[in-house]
Amino acid sequence: xxxxxxxxxxxxxxxxxxxxxxxxxxxxxxxxxxxxxxxxxxxxxxxxxxxxxxxxxxxxxxxxxxxxxxxxxxxxxxxxxxxxxxxxxxxxxxxxxxxxxxxxxxxxxxxxxxxxxxxxxxxxxxxxxxxxxxxxx
Amino acid sequence: xxxxxxxxxxxxxxxxxxxxxxxxxxxxxxxxxxxxxxxxxxxxxxxxxxxxxxxxxxxxxxxxxxxxxxxxxxxxxxxxxxxxxxxxxxxxxxxxxxxxxxxxxxxxxxxxxxxxxxxxxxxxxxxxxxxxxxxxxxxxxxxxxxxxxxxxxxxxxxxxxxxxxxxxxxxxxxxxxxxxxxxxxxxxxxxxxxxxxxxxxxxxxxxxxxxxxxxxxxxxxxxxxxxxxxxxxxxxxxxxxxxxxxxxxxxxxxxxxxxxxxxxxxxxxxxxxxxxxxxxxxxxxxxxxxxxxxxxxxxxxxxxxxxxxxxxxxxxxxxxxxxxxxxxxxxxxxxxxxxxxxxxxxxxxxxxxxxxxxxxxxxxxxxxxxxxxxxx
Numbered sequence: 001x002x003x004x005x006x007x008x009x010x011x012x013x014x015x016x017x018x019x020x021x022x023x024x025x026x027x028x029x030x031x032x033x034x035x036x037x038x039x040x041x042x043x044x045x046x047x048x049x050x051x052x053x054x055x056x057x058x059x060x061x062x063x064x065x066x067x068x069x070x071x072x073x074x075x076x077x078x079x080x081x082x083x084x085x086x087x088x089x090x091x092x093x094x095x096x097x098x099x100x101x102x103x104x105x106x107x108x109x110x111x112x113x114x115x116x117x118x119x120x121x122x123x124x125x126x127x128x129x130x131x132x133x134x135x136x137x
Numbered sequence: 138x139x140x141x142x143x144x145x146x147x148x149x150x151x152x153x154x155x156x157x158x159x160x161x162x163x164x165x166x167x168x169x170x171x172x173x174x175x176x177x178x179x180x181x182x183x184x185x186x187x188x189x190x191x192x193x194x195x196x197x198x199x200x201x202x203x204x205x206x207x208x209x210x211x212x213x214x215x216x217x218x219x220x221x222x223x224x225x226x227x228x229x230x231x232x233x234x235x236x237x238x239x240x241x242x243x244x245x246x247x248x249x250x251x252x253x254x255x256x257x258x259x260x261x262x263x264x265x266x267x268x269x270x271x272x273x274x275x276x277x278x279x280x281x282x283x284x285x286x287x288x289x290x291x292x293x294x295x296x297x298x299x300x301x302x303x304x305x306x307x308x309x310x311x312x313x314x315x316x317x318x319x320x321x322x323x324x325x326x327x328x329x330x331x332x333x334x335x336x337x338x339x340x341x342x343x344x345x346x347x348x349x350x351x352x353x354x355x356x357x358x359x360x361x362x363x364x365x366x367x368x369x370x371x372x373x374x375x376x377x378x379x380x381x382x383x384x385x386x387x388x389x390x391x392x393x394x395x396x397x398x399x400x401x402x403x404x405x406x407x408x409x410x411x412x413x414x415x416x417x418x419x420x421x422x423x424x425x426x427x428x429x430x431x432x433x434x435x436x437x438x439x440x441x442x443x444x445x446x447x448x449x450x451x452x453x454x455x456x457x458x459x460x461x462x463x464x465x466x467x468x469x470x471x472x473x474x475x476x477x478x479x480x481x482x483x484x485x486x487x488x489x490x491x492x493x494x495x496x497x498x499x500x501x502x503x504x505x506x507x508x509x510x511x512x513x
Contacts, residue, residue: 007260007267015265041265041380066386067287069279070332075259075272084332087271089280089381099266099381111287128268 004123005078014042017056022127027117029096031057040096061117063090065133068102068109090115090131101130108133140402141370146513148231149357149364152181152350153475158314158466159251161344166196166247167205169346174206174245177348182361183241188350190239192230194222194246195469202245212239218248220419223470224498224506228370230351240352246471247346255342265380275339277384278420279331285388285422286333288437293333295440297324299421300337300463302448307460309450309488314343315464338421340462347471349478365481368495369406369509371399376503383419383503392505393430400497404509408433411509412493413480414454415473417500418461424448427501450488458488474498474508481512 009019018040021028029040033055037048045052066089074080088102102109103118114134121127154176156169170193178185191210193199195218203210212233216222223246230242255261258273266272285291301321307313319337327335357364373392375385385392401407408431416427425439433454434442448456459465459476466472477496479485490496498508 006270009265009268010263047377067280067284069276069283070329071270071276072329072332075256076267076270079270082270084329085270087269087276087280089284097378097381097386099271100269111284122268126268130269 006122007076007078008123008126014044018042019126021056021058022119022129023125025119025127026058027061027129028056028058029092029094030054038094038096040098059092059094062134063092063098063115063131065089065109065111065113065115066091066097067111068106070106088115088131100128102132103130104132140399142403144231144235145368145403145405146366146511147354148234148351149354149366150349150478150510151352151357151360151362151364152177152183152348153478154178154180154348155468155472155475156346157312158343158345161249162252164249166249166346167202169249169344170196170202170245170247170348171205173247173346173348174243177243177350180362181350183350188241188243190230190233190242192216192226192242192244194218194226194244194471196245196247210239212242220417220469221500221502221504221506223474224372224500224508225504227349227351227367227474227508228372228506231367231370234351234353240356242351244349244351245346246468248468249344250342250467251344257342262382264382273331274383275334275420276331277382278422279334280384281388281426282422283333284386285425289440291425291440293325293335294321295444296338296421296425297321298443298446299418299424299448300324302446302452303418303457303461303463305449306458306488307464310459310465313460313465314341315460334420334422340419341464341467343467345466345468347468347475349471349475363482363512365478366511366513367508368511368513369400369402369404370507371396371403372504372506374504379503385503388426388429389501389505390426390430390436393427393499393501393507394432396505396507397431397499400507400509404511406495406509406511410495411454411497413458413477413490413496414456415477415496415498416456416461417470417473417502418457418463421463423501424456427499430501430505431497431499431507450490455490458485458490470498470500477510481510
């Protein structure tokens with residue numbers, strides 16, 4: 001396996017728990033212990049009520065597709081072999097918006113389509129939560 | 138809401154200037170801005186030493202700028218190199234003048250992004266989404282336009298009306314960077330950058346500088362140029378989802394509507410009075426979002442509204458008559474404000490909107506603003 005050549009997340013103290021949970025196969029967002037607001041990316045205080053008391057809480061891993069695009073240009077050389085690649089905007093069932101990759105192609109993609117998280121172990125330490133369309137079974 | 142009526146027409150633009158637009162690797166922001174300043178000062182006929190207000194945008198150091206120009210202002214402000222700062226800076230200058238903090242304000246913008254090979258994505262603008270390969274303002278606008286297509290059935294052929302109209306205007310504008318007209322089919326066949334957007338939906342990156350000189354309306358009566366009044370302005374910011382930079386799930390419709398409503402009320406005009414629109418066009422979808430936000434058409438109908446040349450000179454709503462960022466010059470809103478002034482003076486030659494009396498500027502961005510200029 002060749003070395004992973006795409007950008008990796010910056011593990012600053014505020015967001016490090018998100019990536020630790022992802023490594024363990026859990027998708028999480030920050031939740032305010034006082035008002036219950038769920039948000040991502042993390043914030044030093046709760047954006048809704050400005051409380052300090054916040055925890056990382058697992059979410060369902062389900063959401064809806066709010067939009068998607070296909071990159072035909074590589075802004076980092078590591079993406080060149082992947083062109084074009086799909087990026088999606090997902091509204092978690094719990095509320096926050098996330099940007100990630102849509103795996104499995106965009107056939108059948110439409111606004112509001114159900115999506116579910118897929119964990120992609122890209123290095124020994126980093127797991128990226130990505131998404132796929134939920135197919136009717 | 139206070140419509141700020143007491144500030145309507147209290148400040149006027151008396152001088153505008155710009156450099157040539159292109160690639161100028163042998164100078165820098167100060168050199169470019171100095172040229173634009175000299176040309177604006179020359180046309181309004183004041184002594185440069187009367188200028189006691191200085192606003193700089195995308196210029197590294199205000200004090201060096203003052204040193205280069207040889208001025209010691211009473212009021213100085215610096216704005217970051219973001220595209221949304223022109224509307225914000227002009228409003229700040231109005232307030233400085235209206236409160237007597239300065240008598241003449243020079244607003245200077247310079248961009249040397251072409252010579253410096255600025256990319257607007259990747260490691261230049263790190264974000265929490267880099268590990269998914271999501272980067273660049275263009276991608277954010279592609280994300281919004283895909284949503285618009287899904288919600289309203291807007292097509293890329295409808296979108297093409299925007300850059301096609303602006304290229305036509307660029308072809309009529311002396312000094313525009315891009316002047317070769319193209320068709321809707323050419324747009325459809327252009328290479329995708331971040332689909333659904335194509336190369337022709339992306340603004341230019343070029344070097345250049347712009348200067349505007351503003352003063353109070355009573356002082357403006359003595360200026361050499363016929364004053365153009367700032368009759369209305371309004372704004373609303375949208376920061377709560379800033380992690381997805383340059384993106385708004387609702388296309389900034391609410392924010393632009395509010396900014397526009399404030400500006401119309403302050404100026405005492407309405408849509409039907411607007412002779413031309415100057416619309417921030419970093420990417421062509423922004424124009425559709427702005428038209429809906431301001432209420433020139435119902436939300437979701439901008440695609441149909443622009444069909445058939447609505448935005449072209451001679452159309453229902455001539456927009457970006459200089460070619461905008463998509464064809465004239467990437468001066469991040471500043472050149473569009475200058476074009477508003479030149480149109481109201483009647484200085485636009487082949488691209489003149491006949492009898493223009495009211496021109497509106499709008500920027501649909503995380504800091505949405507609108508400014509209404511009149512020659513009353």
